[in-house]
Amino acid sequence: MDAKHLGKTSALPASPEEAELDYVPNPRPGELYLVRFAAPEFTTLCPVTGQPDFAHLVIDYAPGETIVESKSLKLFLGSFRNQPGFHEGCTVGIGRRLTEEMQPQWLRIGGYWYPRGGIPIDVFWQSGTPPEGLWLPDQGVPSYRGRG
Template sequence: MTPKHLGQASSLPASPEAAVLDYVPNPRGGTAYLVRFAVPEFTSLCPVTGQPDFAHLVIDYVPGETIVESKSLKLFLGSFRNHAAFHEDCTVGIGERLVAEMKPQWLRIGGYWYPRGGIPIDVFWQSGPAPDGVWLPDQGVAPYRGRG
């Protein structure tokens, strides 16, 4: 499990598929705790118009044997900058990839997408029921209200 990115010069991957996520051993194995990544400046491209789409992502997970290394996660998420996909595909795909590779006890992702054409889209996905005894705070992203 030697990390590819930690302590190394790394460039932004050309695509999410080309991105390599690094995982390291959970330093608190056997303890149920929640890890949160807040990504307030996530970007991707509309697959129809090619215009940029912007979102605030919140990723919560309860680690299993490994945790995701944050630099590799930043590079993975940054690789969506030139990736054309619908909001649902980006949000759910990120969650599914992390679950498939990291194998956490539990993971949820909230994708709070900024309006295009006057309609904000929020996308939520989780891997299953949350483990007992884990504090699950609200994701803290207010519903979009515009000028109203």
């Protein structure tokens, strides 16, 4: 295991491209199970106005040979804070990067974005068909309802 962040002081990366994700061996190789990360305070910048955009991200995956180390994931997600990006680009980009680097059996991400211009945007992506027998709980984030 060559973790760059675990047990060490780590600064927030300046950008998602500079962020290094750590992967460690799956402690239950050969078993089909689901891992969930929820990031209810994800932040990035609108690429047009420069104003902050906020989302509740839910990442579910069935590990392959490795799992993502949570501190490195937290730093990666935090690196979006001062970067411009459309909701679709951020959500799908996070899912693709994790899938390409970690190579899980399956991964999905739900990006539940708070309203911009009065319209909430939800973005969903998955790496393919979930493995048969994988328990897929609801992501638990209700559709935006405003005050009503």
